[in-house]
Amino acid sequence: MNRAIYVMGRMFTNLYRRPLASLGTFLSLTLLYLLLNLAWTSSLSTGAYYAKMISQIDVEAFLDDSVPDSTVALFVESLSKLDGVQTVVFISKDEARARLTNLMGLDLMDGFEENPLPRSLVMRFKEDYLTSRSLESFRNQLFSLQGVTEIFYAQRWLEKAEEARRLIGRIVLFLSIVIIVAATLNLIQSVRFSARNDQDEIAQIKLMGGGISLTSLPHILEGLLLSLLSGIASWMLIHYSLRYISIREVTIVYPSSDGQIIFYLGAAAVGLFAGFMGTVWKK
Amino acid sequence: MNSREKLVELHGITARSDAGYVVFRNLDFTLTAGETAVIRGATGSGKTALAEIIVGRRQPESGTVSLFGNILTPRNSAILRQTRRRIGGVGGIFSLIERLSVAENILYPLLIRGDARSFIKTRLHQVLLQFNLTGRKADRVSALSRGEKLMVMFARAIIADQPLLLIDEPLELLEQPRFDETTNILKRLSAAGHTLLILTSGQKTITVPGAREYQLSEGQLQ
Numbered sequence: 024m025n026r027a028i029y030v031m032g033r034m035f036t037n038l039y040r041r042p043l044a045s046l047g048t049f050l051s052l053t054l055l056y057l058l059l060n061l062a063w064t065s066s067l068s069t070g071a072y073y074a075k076m077i078s079q080i081d082v083e084a085f086l087d088d089s090v091p092d093s094t095v096a097l098f099v100e101s102l103s104k105l106d107g108v109q110t111v112v113f114i115s116k117d118e119a120r121a122r123l124t125n126l127m128g129l130d131l132m133d134g135f136e137e138n139p140l141p142r143s144l145v146m147r148f149k150e151d152y153l154t155s156r157s158l159e160s161f162r163n164q165l166f167s168l169q170g171v172t173e174i175f176y177a178q179r180w181l182e183k184a185e186e187a188r189r190l191i192g193r194i195v196l197f198l199s200i201v202i203i204v205a206a207t208l209n210l211i212q213s214v215r216f217s218a219r220n221d222q223d224e225i226a227q228i229k230l231m232g233g234g235i236s237l238t239s240l241p242h243i244l245e246g247l248l249l250s251l252l253s254g255i256a257s258w259m260l261i262h263y264s265l266r267y268i269s270i271r272e273v274t275i276v277y278p279s280s281d282g283q284i285i286f287y288l289g290a291a292a293v294g295l296f297a298g299f300m301g302t303v304w305k306k
Numbered sequence: 307m308n309s310r311e312k313l314v315e316l317h318g319i320t321a322r323s324d325a326g327y328v329v330f331r332n333l334d335f336t337l338t339a340g341e342t343a344v345i346r347g348a349t350g351s352g353k354t355a356l357a358e359i360i361v362g363r364r365q366p367e368s369g370t371v372s373l374f375g376n377i378l379t380p381r382n383s384a385i386l387r388q389t390r391r392r393i394g395g396v397g398g399i400f401s402l403i404e405r406l407s408v409a410e411n412i413l414y415p416l417l418i419r420g421d422a423r424s425f426i427k428t429r430l431h432q433v434l435l436q437f438n439l440t441g442r443k444a445d446r447v448s449a450l451s452r453g454e455k456l457m458v459m460f461a462r463a464i465i466a467d468q469p470l471l472l473i474d475e476p477l478e479l480l481e482q483p484r485f486d487e488t489t490n491i492l493k494r495l496s497a498a499g500h501t502l503l504i505l506t507s508g509q510k511t512i513t514v515p516g517a518r519e520y521q522l523s524e525g526q527l528q
């Protein structure tokens with residue numbers, strides 16, 4: 024036996040000697056990490072759903088009849104060059120009539136001597152620019168163009184959606200903090216209990232000149248192992264259970280592999296920190 | 307190690323018990339390499355407190371504690387650890403870890419020193435033979451008799467060639483055959499050049515040739 028084998032052996036012995044306490048800590052940590060990962064997955068899935076919804080938003084600027092078609096062509100050209108604008112499509116009076124007919128199922132303009140529908144420009148934006156602030160600023164720019172009479176986009180809907188997204192983000196952040204704190208405290212108590220159980224042994228090791236690698240490291244690694252195993256178990260549960268759940272129009276988005284690596288590193292950090300605190304927390 | 311090197315030097319030690327009464331008053335003590343000292347004292351006279359001060363587990367109110375030429379201070383934990391590695395402890399504040407096997411208990415000082423696996427194996431085999439423990443190496447310490455436990459402690463105290471052996475109340479509760487065996491071990495260790503500090507209540511007389519004898523009473527060594 025050498026020191027490394029001894030430390031690993033002590034770590035496993037600590038877990039094995041208190042099977043119910045170890046199992047209890049493992050299950051409660053798994054549950055907490057499961058909640059954390061569910062919140063994370065839900066946040067990503069709603070985020071993807073939100074992105075899909077707002078990608079359909081367009082801005083329609085209606086033009087005065089006095090604006091000649093040649094000027095409209097210049098509008099299209101200059102608007103296309105603006106930052107964030109993806110496409111600009113000109114809708115002529117005839118096209119507007121055709122769209123309305125298509126929408127209503129009958130030609131409402133039938134009987135009019137002249138088509139009263141205005142010409143318009145329909146603009147789509149890149150994803151990063153689809154915020155109420157960006158669109159509002161764009162709307163002000165559009166109004167500065169002579170001949171633009173009215174501008175329409177789903178402003179209220181977008182503001183509500185943004186508000187809901189911010190709220191979800193805050194709830195997820197708050198829950199995550201509470202869960203991480205709860206997991207850390209839970210693990211600290213478990214390691215502390217384990218270290219107190221071994222206090223006579225630790226006292227003897229110290230008397231023989233043993234340092235932290237023999238007195239505290241087994242307990243710190245115990246915290247690390249419990250945290251990592253719980254993290255892995257929580258992801259396995261999520262992957263298994265979400266296979267059987269489907270929500271209409273919502274695609275479940277899992278964190279990327281980088282995100283999952285960060286999660287495991289975080290779980291390892293929680294384990295190391297809690298393991299360390301459990302060994303130094305005397306009271 | 308220089309044979310005249312002072313392994314233990316206590317100078318002007320004054321210390322109080324946890325209850326607040328004075329255990330040592332301006333106590334001086336020196337132990338040179340290769341020497342054996344037997345300190346006798348009644349129960350409660352401060353033998354264990356003296357052992358605790360020597361290993362740096364208890365801080366005196368005043369005075370200096372120097373081991374192997376290093377002055378022990380609570381702030382310098384690295385020196386304290388290095389110093390403790392050179393002390394083999396038997397009895398008193400030194401106990402065995404009951405849930406571990408005989409071999410696991412004995413090899414602790416080598417693990418602490420960070421020795422290689424092959425060396426640990428060889429050295430363990432040697433001391434198990436030396437103390438007739440080969441057949442019991444896999445047994446849990448909790449299953450051993452008092453005398454066998456004492457042998458395990460001696461084996462642990464010398465496995466890393468610790469220069470100083472601190473032996474606290476080693477023989478008090480032993481039956482006569484085990485008492486004689488242990489006295490012989492002490493004599494052999496002394497003859498082999500180990501430095502021994504034996505703390506005893508003196509209910510049974512320990513005779514080690516060439517040992518300096520002290521009486522601990524009223525906080526002074528006489």
